[in-house]
Amino acid sequence: MNIGDVADRSGLPPKTIRYYEDIGLVTPKRAANGYRSFRDSDLHKLTFLGHARSLGFSIEDCRALLALYEDETRASSDVKRIAKDHLARIDKKIADLAAMRDTLSHLVRECAGDDRPDCPILQGLEDG
Amino acid sequence: MNIGDVADRSGLPPKTIRYYEDIGLVTPKRAANGYRSFRDSDLHKLTFLGHARSLGFSIEDCRALLALYEDETRASSDVKRIAKDHLARIDKKIADLAAMRDTLSHLVRECAGDDRPDCPILQGLEDG
DNA sequence: CCTTGACCTTCCAGAGACTGGAACCCCTAT
């Protein structure tokens, strides 16, 4: 398979796939003409990566998960730890964003939004 | 005031304040020795920026908000539009993260987390 | 055989918002 094929099948852009090769996440063979030549196993890896990335795992988490994915003698506890840590980061982000939303939506509700200069939003940003 | 003073009072690191000068958010005067010399108005701006950033506004939003903050003839509707747009982006992010969390927490619950290789998390990442 | 167009290749730069570090200057106190 050429890069366009795996791009279509994995849902990842060719640029991203080249980048993943750059950083050592996949190592496709090369054809005589210099084109990357992807095996089924490469496609599986890229699909796996696409899913992991869409769940918000960092590239380094993905690297670790991929290694476990490839390792038949893995312990599921290792996978679970990575996932739980990531889950905790997600929860933290959600909490941070929710706090922002609460503050901001309060200010937005207070603001008349007309042609006058008085603005509780700016006031709120000034006062903290 | 020197940069250390405004850093302490605004809560922003000196590096960040220099960066904000670089991109034109503040323009402190210079003392004879080359040190930045901040007025009260600079401190107010930096404090404002710190608050806006902590609510997740982008630098470009901050630039626009700061211009409105300085403009006595502003219309509060302009401020409100920026805030509402940002609120929508926050809500979108929260929704995206919540979706990740739901998928991931389901997988984590399914995983035994022991020393055996069988792992619903990896399975889930493989299958999408 | 030549051209066209769709592939593919590499390399460089930029996005956002800082942050770390190096190398150096300035000011005050001892």
Added chain:
DNA sequence: ATAGGGGTTCCAGTCTCTGGAAGGTCAAGG
């Protein structure tokens, strides 16, 4: 004179791609 704690500039790195330029390759059509 020196030590320390300021300050200055500039360059590079973070993270994960993404856009673009310049150019090689391949299959189909005239």
